Amino acid sequence: MYEEHCRPIYYLALRMLGNPTQAEDATHDVFLKAYRKLGDFKGHSRIRTWLYRITINHCQNFLQTWHRRHIHSTDDAAVWERTADAVASPLRLLETKELGQRIQNTLDALPEEYRLLLLLVADQELSYEEVGALTGQTSDAVRGKLHRARKAFVGIFGQTA
Numbered sequence: 001m002y003e004e005h006c007r008p009i010y011y012l013a014l015r016m017l018g019n020p021t022q023a024e025d026a027t028h029d030v031f032l033k034a035y036r037k038l039g040d041f042k043g044h045s046r047i048r049t050w051l052y053r054i055t056i057n058h059c060q061n062f063l064q065t066w067h068r069r070h071i072h073s074t075d076d077a078a079v080w081e082r083t084a085d086a087v088a089s090p091l092r093l094l095e096t097k098e099l100g101q102r103i104q105n106t107l108d109a110l111p112e113e114y115r116l117l118l119l120l121v122a123d124q125e126l127s128y129e130e131v132g133a134l135t136g137q138t139s140d141a142v143r144g145k146l147h148r149a150r151k152a153f154v155g156i157f158g159q160t161a
Contacts, residue, residue, distance in 0.1 A: 002031050005048060008124055009055050015119050016059040018104055026062060030055045045133055052124065053134050056116065106157045114149035121146055 009030055014023035033054055041050055107115050113135075120126045120134065121142075128139035128146075135142065 001034070001047060005051050006031070008048070009051055012052065012055050012119060012124060013059055015104075015107065015123060016056070016116075017062065018108065022062070026055070026058055030058055033058070045130075049126070049130050049133060052120065052126070056134065060112075102157065102160050105160060106153055109156050110149065110152055113145065114152055117142065117146050117149050118153060 006027060010023055010027040013026040013030070014020060017023050017026060030051060034051055037054075041047070107118065110118070116135070117131060120131045121128070126134070128142045131137075131142045131146075132139045137145075
């Protein structure tokens with residue numbers, strides 16, 4: 001289960017937390033929680049959907065407690081350096097890093113619900129039905145909110161150019 005799902009779980013945690021070290025810790029915590037609760041898994045959804053729900057809850061709880069105790073900065077260059085191609089030119093690396101930072105800053109500026117919907121549909125490629133099951137909404141509600149989230153993202157992203 002870990003080998004099959006660790007990368008998407010890490011990526012979701014990274015996008016929600018904005019810090020690679022915290023995302024790694026969250027990924028390990030999620031799989032530890034899943035292992036402990038595997039007997040409670042009823043099979044009403046796919047394992048992947050269940051792991052995403054655990055990840056979302058874990059990251060939201062972490063952010064609530066983290067923000068109370070720390071000033072949080074998403075200006076962590078390591079996030080974007082890890083995703084850079086090792087053979088890319090320095091100019092291309094800089095452009096990729098700047099674009100990644102703009103995307104993360106735009107996501108951070110969105111309301112939490114919009115950010116989560118965009119991450120689940122665009123990054124994790126979940127269906128509207130799967131997102132609805134994770135967030136307790138109908139697929140039509142997800143579709144409508146996702147439309148508004150995309151418009152808000154484009155509006156904010158355009159302002160940061």
